[in-house]
Ligand SMILES: Nc1ncnc2c1ncn2[C@@H]1O[C@H](COP(=O)(O)OP(=O)(O)OP(=O)(O)O)[C@@H](O)[C@H]1O
């Protein structure tokens with residue numbers, strides 16, 4: 120053996136002692152095993168506790184929302200008996216056919232007549248037991264069956280918000296008395312408030328609907344997705360696959376990372392300055408809201424996209440380049456399909472954040488009182504979280520339940536969106 | 552050493568990774584219809600040089616190539632050379648099997664499809680079948696062409712990669728340690744395959760295994776520290792090397 124091979128060995132004479140076999144049965148060894156098991160057990164318990172705690176919070180949230188919000192989807196009806204011949208409405212049978220029928224009934228003073236019928240049925244002040252829009256229910260009943268006008272009949276009409284609140288045990292004392300009397304006569308019933316799903320904001324809590332805000336959110340989210348997803352993904356692809364590494368791309372990377380952490384209200388100010396003051400796009404519109412939120416979530420999508428693209432094994436890229444795929448083919452045939460699940464995860468997170476965002480939308484005027492659902496991207500609109508914010512600020516008690524009901528709708532929207540994204544992600548998930 | 556009709560020629564080729572030189576002024580001719588083996592200790596630049604032959608180094612931003620490399624007399628680093636076409640003509644098989652996470656059929660069909668080599672679906676099917684047969688994989692996979700390519704065994708995956716490379720009908724096939732991740736039986740299978748493919752393609756194979764180089768190649772090039780030390784007929788290299796360094800390496804003095 121050459122001397123160089125033992126150069127690092129101990130000096131001659133210090134023979135290493137014969138190897139003593141390790142005794143695995145000493146007390147120290149046993150103690151170590153015990154401690155190891157104990158540590159494992161402790162960690163498992165801690166993890167379990169953490170999961171239980173977070174699930175518990177979620178359950179408490181859901182339970183409290185459902186218990187206080189489900190009532191928001193219901194309304195109280197009063198059975199109103201109307202003697203149509205006695206009301207003497209100046210309409211002819213002929214007018215009730217065709218498209219002008221609802222106008223004819225309005226013109227004939229049906230609204231006042233219904234009020235009078237209520238006074239007749241319930242006595243002095245009886246017109247305050249029924250909602251302002253109760254006559255619309257009567258109108259729809261007459262339109263469905265014009266024969267009603269010739270006889271005496273009973274129709275379930277929405278109760279006024281005071282009676283509605285009292286029926287739920289949260290009204291004023293005098294209303295409570297009325298409710299007790301009506302209940303004694305078996306005139307009260309509860310029905311599902313379908314109007315809640317078709318109407319928009321209103322001043323009367325009994326008349327509000329969530330559809331205006333829901334449609335506003337849908338339109339806003341559509342704009343956000345259509346702008347942020349392609350731009351974010353293309354940026355991620357460009358930065359990862361095309362741009363070289365130099366001072367400029369480093370700068371861009373740092374900027375994007377910082378942008379993702381900028382408070383959302385700043386994006387609202389940016390949207391205000393750029394889209395409203397400079398480009399003069401319509402105020403309060405889903406178009407502007409969507410663009411503003413797109414600016415906000417784009418960095419999230421870019422960062423998630425870059426990480427997903429980075430995680431694609433280089434061997435796949437080599438394989439594709441190796442048989443002569445062009446760069447764009449490598450990206451679109453191989454890298455993107457493998458990166459898509461990760462990109463979608465980032466998009467879900469971004470969209471969920473955008474859906475719940477209030478502050479930037481307040482800055483661009485989406486907090487106005489808007490009583491009809493938006494017809495298009497340029498119409499004034501509000502969105503679910505802003506609607507929740509506005510309702511929670513109302514003094515009238517009827518809005519408390521409506522607020523919780525709106526929160527339930529928002530959560531359902533969120534769940535639906537996430538479910539769709541998870542479905543898509545699983546569809547594209549590939550193993551390699 | 553030069554030939555009358557070399558398939559590829561390299562003249563004074565140097566490769567740098569940033570400031571570091573990995574290949575130093577290599578001049579070599581790759582013959583047509585023969586297998587050339589590149590041997591040498593780890594880190595001596597075999598893979599790096601191999602990757603200059605189909606410009607795979609272009610995908611590494613830090614890499615810079617100097618000198619001249621020609622395919623059939625045409626400079627592959629000239630402005631007029633289309634890299635995509637070059638890589639179709641000079642195919643590559645990598646050290647680690649890297650099938651696409653797609654079906655077996657798609658793996659093989661991908662190259663012909665992007666290069667427009669098949670006009671009809673039946674053409675494509677014929678190409679896939681022929682390539683898999685040539686790669687000696689057809690009998691094992693003919694009943695499950697739609698299964699994922701990644702679900703095959705390592706040796707099958709590597710043969711799938713070879714089928715994928717030959718499906719575009721290349722003129723040269725570069726193999727970078729194609730058997731280093733395989734067991735002896737799969738290795739023997741690939742070596743047989745190389746012997747069968749010889750004659751139709753110019754094949755360059757990088758290997759750490761002396762016996763393998765001796766078995767499959769007709770020419771052997773020995774690299775050391777980025778330089779081409781010796782290049783000769785395989786028999787000569789293994790029986791009567793001219794350079795002392797070659798002899799030391801082959802007899803196991805270092806490496
Ligand atoms: N992408 C890279 N960036 C920087 N240096 C590299 C890169 N790839 C290889 N090198 C360096 O270039 C030299 C040659 O590497 P190469 O991979 O060509 O060696 P090799 O002969 O193929 O070795 P092995 O037999 O271990 O595969 C090595 O010193 C290596 O560190």
Ligand SMILES: [Mg+2]
Nearest residue numbers: 597598599727
């Ligand atoms: Mg190598």
